[in-house]
Amino acid sequence: MSIRLSQIDKTYGNKGRGSKGRGSKGHGHKDDGRTRALEPIDLDIHDGELIGLLGPSGSGKTTLLRIVAGLEQADGGTIHFGEREVTHVHVRDRRIGFVFQHYALFRHMSVFDNVAFGLTAMPRSQRPSSGEIRTRVMQLLEMVRLQDFAERFPAQLSGGQQQRVSLARALALKPDVLLLxxxxxxxxxxxxxxxxxxxxxxxxxxxxxxxxVTHDQEEALELSDRVVVMSNGRVEQIATPDTLYRQPANRFVFEFLGDVNRLEGDIEDEVLTCGNARVAVPGVEDGRRELLLRPHEIRLDDQPGPRAHLPVSVTAVVPVGAEVRIELEADWLGEPWLATISHADFERLAITRGKRLYAQPSRLHRFDTPRPQTLAPLSIS
Ligand SMILES: Nc1ncnc2c1ncn2[C@@H]1O[C@H](COP(=O)(O)OP(=O)(O)OP(=O)(O)O)[C@@H](O)[C@H]1O
Incomplete structure (x- = not known):
């Protein structure tokens, strides 16, 4: 079932504020005490898509999810599920399944009864027979690999198992849309x-x-077909995980999606200088500017390169996982850099704490132009 949101917006008034146990926060806070939780938002979700809403705390993710669910009314705009407009349709009639962080399982009911709950609570005229309910619940429990746990109670399950029961329960009524x-x-x-x-x-x-909804970048990038990145009640970018990472729409998205190193200096004749450090910045106009780069966009060497003279010293080494994380410091740097390099390079350079090396950026990003730009200092001969 496709979902189409058109110009959905939401401002919380004084009265409602804090009803979720928190006050207004961040930039959505208005002078008159109201909180602008969502700017007008358009969003098209295709049938069968798995969409992640990603953003920092207070960016409006939960508000948007609750509006799609019908648990919250938007101030304006429309919501369509397929061809059906559901803007004012009651939550119960939207054919939605929910899964929340704090598994709201009924503690006094067995796993079986928890999953069966939505079916047994149906009006008699629509309710499947008890045999059909049994078959359906057991199918769902099999799907979540908990068929042997049907008679247990929630307290006898691990957190992950409880969450799988929540999922089975959410799917019992064959929802068109699942909200998590x-x-x-x-x-x-x-x-x-x-x-x-x-x-x-x-x-x-x-x-x-x-x-x-998630505030975990890795989770959003790993799970989603497309990710909606939000901040301050606005959609910053909607894209596939790959596009988000490689072509961020703006500085916020770039910074939110991974570790970022900063390089600030004065540019003259396409060379950026900062203390005794220099790097070629092809095509960048003269002036003081800040450029950004990801940890994997730093190469380390024991010689300066033809396009970069960036002396650094190693302050920490974390050889965990597929790459080695190296923390670097220099007196020309305002804050330490993080570089991720291969184990092969780590061994070749015999890196230890205190070692002096040269950093060579393979890419530099700038966000002070109307469209983000990426420079590749090493590819210029
Ligand atoms: N019931 C409410 N009354 C008043 N303000 C609210 C209410 N719920 C949320 N807000 C405010 O609306 C804004 C968006 O909140 P929302 O819960 O949607 O953000 P979020 O991105 O889900 O954050 P988190 O990750 O912390 O859950 C915040 O400024 C928040 O304080």
Whole structure:
């Protein structure tokens, strides 16, 4: 089922403020005490897509999700599920499944009864027979690999298992749309990873349309077909994970999606100088500017390169995972840089703490122009 939001906006008034246990915060705060939670938002979600809403705390993700659910009314705009306008349709009639961070399972009911709840609570005329309910619930429990846990109670399950029961329960009524609010937020890293893989799999198998909220970049990039990056109640960019990472629409998206190193200096004749450091910046006009680069866009060497003379010393080494993370300092740098290099380079350069090296940027990004620009100092001969 496709979802189309058109000019959806929301401002919380004084009266409602804090009803979720928090006050107004951030830039959405208006002088008159109201909070602008969402600027007018347009969003087209295709049938079968898995969409991540990603943004810092207070950016409006939950508000948007609750408006799609019908738990909150927008001040203006329209919502369509497929051809059907649901802007004023009650939550109960939207055919939506929910999964929230704090697994709201009924503690006094068995796993089976929790999953069956939506079906047994249907009006008698629509309710499937108890045999049909049994078959459906057992199918769902099998799907979430909890068929042997049907008679247990929530307190006898791990957090990850409880969350899988929540998912089975959400899917019991065959929703057109599944909404998830930080579904794995309360779980440890390994279980999160497992559940993500598993949600992705389930999604491909069952073809529902999902919208999930997260503030975890990795989770959004790994799970989503497309990610909606939000800040201050606005959509900053909607794109596939790959496009977001490679072609961020603006500085906010670039900074929010990964570690960033900063280089500030004076540019003259396409060379940036900062203390005793210099680097070629082809095509950049004279003046004082700030350029940004990702940790993997730094190469380290024991000689300065023809296009870069950036002396640094190593302050920390973390050889974990597929790459080695190296922290670098220099007196021409305002704050340390982080570089990620291969284990091969790490060994070739015999890197230890205190070692003096030269950094060579393979790319530099600037966001002070109307469109972001990427420079490649090493590719210029
Ligand atoms: N019931 C409410 N009453 C008043 N203001 C609210 C209410 N709910 C949210 N807000 C405000 O609206 C803005 C957006 O909040 P929202 O919960 O949508 O953000 P979020 O991106 O989901 O944040 P988080 O990641 O912290 O949950 C915030 O400034 C918040 O304080």
């Amino acid at each position: 609010d930080e579904p794995f937020g309360a779980l440890d890293a390994k279980v999160r990873q497992e559940l993500r893989r598993w949600l992705r799999h389930l999604h491909e198998e069952l073809h529902f349309t999902s919208l999930f």
